[in-house]
Amino acid sequence: MTPIDLLQAPTQTTDQTTDQTTTVAAKLAVLRSRFADHGLDAYLIPSADEHLNEYLPEIKQRRKWISGFTGSSGDFLVGQTQAWVFVDSRYYEQAGLEVDTDLIQVSKVGLDDHKTLEEVVEELGREAAKSGKELRLGYDPFTLSVSQFREFYKKVEPWGVVLVPIAANLVDHLRSQHPWGTEILPAYADSPLFSLSDEQTGEAIAQKLTRTREKLEKANTQILPLTKLDQIAWLFNLRGWDVSYNPVFIAYAIVTLEQAFLFTNEHRIEPALQQQLTHHLTLLPYNEYVPTLRSLLTPNSRVLIDPKHITMGTYQILKPAPRQTRCKIVETANPVEAMKARKNATEIAQMQQANLKASRAKTRTMKWLLDQLAAGNQLTEADVAATIEGFYQEESDFQGLSFNTIAGSGSNSSIVHYGTPNPEKVLQAGELLLLDSGAQYAAGTTDDTRTFAVGIPTPDQIERYTEVLKAHINCAMQQFPKGTTGAQLDGITRSTLWHAGLDYGHGTGHGVGAFLNVHEGPNGISKRVSQTLEPGMITSIEPGFYQPGWGGIRIENLYAIVEVPQAAKDNSDAAKIPWYGFESLTYIPFDNRLIDLTRLSDRQRTWLDCYYQTILAKLTPTLSPTDADWLKQTCNL
Numbered sequence: 001m002t003p004i005d006l007l008q009a010p011t012q013t014t015d016q017t018t019d020q021t022t023t024v025a026a027k028l029a030v031l032r033s034r035f036a037d038h039g040l041d042a043y044l045i046p047s048a049d050e051h052l053n054e055y056l057p058e059i060k061q062r063r064k065w066i067s068g069f070t071g072s073s074g075d076f077l078v079g080q081t082q083a084w085v086f087v088d089s090r091y092y093e094q095a096g097l098e099v100d101t102d103l104i105q106v107s108k109v110g111l112d113d114h115k116t117l118e119e120v121v122e123e124l125g126r127e128a129a130k131s132g133k134e135l136r137l138g139y140d141p142f143t144l145s146v147s148q149f150r151e152f153y154k155k156v157e158p159w160g161v162v163l164v165p166i167a168a169n170l171v172d173h174l175r176s177q178h179p180w181g182t183e184i185l186p187a188y189a190d191s192p193l194f195s196l197s198d199e200q201t202g203e204a205i206a207q208k209l210t211r212t213r214e215k216l217e218k219a220n221t222q223i224l225p226l227t228k229l230d231q232i233a234w235l236f237n238l239r240g241w242d243v244s245y246n247p248v249f250i251a252y253a254i255v256t257l258e259q260a261f262l263f264t265n266e267h268r269i270e271p272a273l274q275q276q277l278t279h280h281l282t283l284l285p286y287n288e289y290v291p292t293l294r295s296l297l298t299p300n301s302r303v304l305i306d307p308k309h310i311t312m313g314t315y316q317i318l319k320p321a322p323r324q325t326r327c328k329i330v331e332t333a334n335p336v337e338a339m340k341a342r343k344n345a346t347e348i349a350q351m352q353q354a355n356l357k358a359s360r361a362k363t364r365t366m367k368w369l370l371d372q373l374a375a376g377n378q379l380t381e382a383d384v385a386a387t388i389e390g391f392y393q394e395e396s397d398f399q400g401l402s403f404n405t406i407a408g409s410g411s412n413s414s415i416v417h418y419g420t421p422n423p424e425k426v427l428q429a430g431e432l433l434l435l436d437s438g439a440q441y442a443a444g445t446t447d448d449t450r451t452f453a454v455g456i457p458t459p460d461q462i463e464r465y466t467e468v469l470k471a472h473i474n475c476a477m478q479q480f481p482k483g484t485t486g487a488q489l490d491g492i493t494r495s496t497l498w499h500a501g502l503d504y505g506h507g508t509g510h511g512v513g514a515f516l517n518v519h520e521g522p523n524g525i526s527k528r529v530s531q532t533l534e535p536g537m538i539t540s541i542e543p544g545f546y547q548p549g550w551g552g553i554r555i556e557n558l559y560a561i562v563e564v565p566q567a568a569k570d571n572s573d574a575a576k577i578p579w580y581g582f583e584s585l586t587y588i589p590f591d592n593r594l595i596d597l598t599r600l601s602d603r604q605r606t607w608l609d610c611y612y613q614t615i616l617a618k619l620t621p622t623l624s625p626t627d628a629d630w631l632k633q634t635c636n637l
Helices: 024-033 062-067 089-098 117-130 146-159 170-175 205-218 229-235 271-277 286-296 312-318 335-341 345-374 381-394 410-414 459-476 486-499 602-622 625-634
Strands: 042-045 075-079 083-087 105-108 135-139 161-165 223-226 252-256 260-263 282-284 302-305 328-331 398-401 406-409 432-437 439-441 448-453 509-511 520-525 538-541 544-547 551-554 557-564 579-584
Touching: 024 062, 024 075, 024 170, 042 062, 042 117, 062 075, 062 083, 062 170, 075 117, 083 089, 083 117, 089 105, 117 135, 117 146, 117 161, 146 161, 146 312, 205 223, 205 229, 205 252, 205 335, 223 229, 223 335, 229 252, 229 335, 252 286, 260 286, 282 286, 286 312, 302 312, 335 520, 345 381, 345 432, 345 439, 345 448, 345 557, 345 602, 345 625, 381 398, 381 406, 381 432, 406 410, 410 432, 410 544, 410 551, 432 551, 448 459, 448 551, 459 486, 459 538, 459 544, 459 551, 459 557, 459 579, 459 602, 486 520, 520 538, 602 625
Parallel strands: 042 135, 083 105, 135 161, 223 302, 260 282, 302 328
Antiparallel strands: 042 075, 075 083, 223 252, 252 260, 398 439, 406 432, 432 448, 509 520, 509 538, 538 557, 544 551, 557 579
């Protein structure tokens, strides 16, 4: 089935059988048997779907279904006799635990003795060339962004590799065949849509469309196709639950200077909401996206695309062959992505309230955890995950988690995205517990991490925790001039950790949506982020340290970027440049037993004191007397 046709598939629940015929080996064997039908030597299975989602609907988790690897990123390559999964440092441990390494080689990208996807394909291309052949690598064009495709093509084309677009995804086809064709397929695109009021969003649909069209005209374009789900949800003030943890819905959209189109399953939209939407857009079935886009194109049409946010599937509609084109393509940043990232005052206020609720829930969890441990009660990772979710639920307007809770203890705490709290893994004295969790409330998204000592912390744990805390504080109190990028702050954050011989493999921070995806662009704090940081953006700050077998540490808060008083001290032109800083949205104490205050500078200690006083001011009035007394003791350093 094609990506469009899949939306029309039966909506049922997943079959959980573990029959021997559904093993990874059997799936790979049948997939390879299909290569000849398309003249392929290998097939690429990216981690993303048609909407470039990080978190995928179950039916789109193709790589997970065929390989067993569940990470949120990491591509899968299947050759005639070998297979590889390519993962970054967040998944080094996890991938090795989840895949059958007799069948699949785990390539830990970034390590000297491990190859990247491009390097492996290059090797395969060279081998094919020795036999006078070209390597034909198949891919689904709806699962790669234009920029990903171009970067990949640039690296492998010199080695005689031919990238072959396959209209029908081979994993989807395989899943529909015997013996897997008897599986009951997961539901897809059937959650009810609901609208957010202007009071929640701070801006009406009409205003957002007007601003979008102004951006189109400024770029001298007339048509904007949208495939990213959070962009569509934000633009039309709509939400749904088609994707776990993310309040988005499966859809495409097109905005022109005169019209707007929304393509989705119409049956899940109540008549009253349909009527409301018709004032702003034309509502059409999901599978009308491709023919409608084609119908809008003329040789003089100027279509705006962002290569990072549009798939090759859509690009090939606009430009079906190297020397053919149906329109003029203008490549620039997607205006909706930028508008969505810069929260208005209403969105910031809503996020403040949502994160205050989450802070209260996690602070109560912290007290519960320390009380349970002090009483000698046995706890498991699953107990901790269930407790934090319970406290989240007690807060008003709780909608669900914003991602699967990470509650990793001992060696599991070093697995960066460990998302399966174990009901049999008991917290043991001498270990660390890393608790990374978040919630979706009716107006905001939350994400924060605290690391706790189980029992009396060791000197190593105290030293390393304190260094991570120092890195967090250094970033949180940093002021910076307009034009500063996330990459610049990433280096600043790591500086003291590097002096201590420590580092972490992930970025320092990521953007967060306003009752949207917990990970959003274009802003972030990472060596790979060139986007400047601007007021209204929300980012996490989450340095860490991880050592397999020893454990892991991460300290994460969310912050809004705000303008701060003039920082320059002279009368030069530089003094006229705006300066920005971070305002915390998260108010949760740290585990003071793990902090060596003597290792903090005076500025770091002052920041910590002020942060604790703010926690008391914000949380104490809303806590029970017992919890409030405990918090006062905890925030007294």
